[in-house]
Amino acid sequence: MQDFTPISGLVGGVLIGFACALLMLLNGRIAGVSGVFAGLLPPNRSDRDWRLSFLCGLIAAPLLGTIARFSLPRPTLPADLWLVLVSGLLVGLGTRMSGGCTSGHGVCGTARLSTRSLAATAAFMVTAIATVAIVRHVIGG
């Protein structure tokens, strides 16, 4: 539990909520990152301009942070690149099949009390927790 950071978690969450609320109030769009990104890819491209600018905003944040002397994020990913590849494929496939990810279903859908999104969120939480349990405590244990 030494890594538990509830205050920064809550503050960051509130900012994410403001971003989702503003995108709906201003542009009438759901801030679901997998959907925003997938709309830029073939074969179903649509509304390129706002999607691209949202993604530019995502990538610009850590770059602008470096001006304020924050370091760029250095995420720790598995050394096994095959695992990274399979994980990315599953995330891409699964989010298109279900129509949303942690932001679209987990945040925006839950906030709309959509039964589909609540079911989707429960489903990905269960399989993600099971995956970590197997990787860390069955295989790794």
Place this chain on the structure above:
Amino acid sequence: MLRVIASFGCGLLFAIGLLISGMTDPRKILGFLDLFGAWDPTLAFVMAGAVAVTGLGFALARRRSTPILAERSVLPTQAGITARLLIGSGLFGIGWGLVGLCPGPALVNLAGLNVPVILFVAAMAAGMSGYNLWQSGFAKAKRQADASAALSEG
């Protein structure tokens, strides 16, 4: 133009939220998902804050007839809990649990130009396009089958 600036600002704010909350770090994500280990409940606080503010914003948006900068809002129209929804979410969860990246944090992390992150995003894009191509191919085959069925009936 205003819409493009607004969505850039929303993307920026979204990413700042992810960075402050630590959600761009796969270790924080896996720490939350590791219920049977040294559990880190931070992600629940991120979700609670995000869902509460988003809910308030959406309630405000519903009181307006149109969004401020657009002619209409675009909301999901699908209803009902389908096998596709549950299987898709389940597959996403497995991918999320393997590495600890979901689409938002993965894209924010692209800024660091790390090879594994670039590979992850490329694979994610391939998974998305692959599924959509498969679906459109499936829809096309179904249309052709329907058309030939209609021909043979006529």
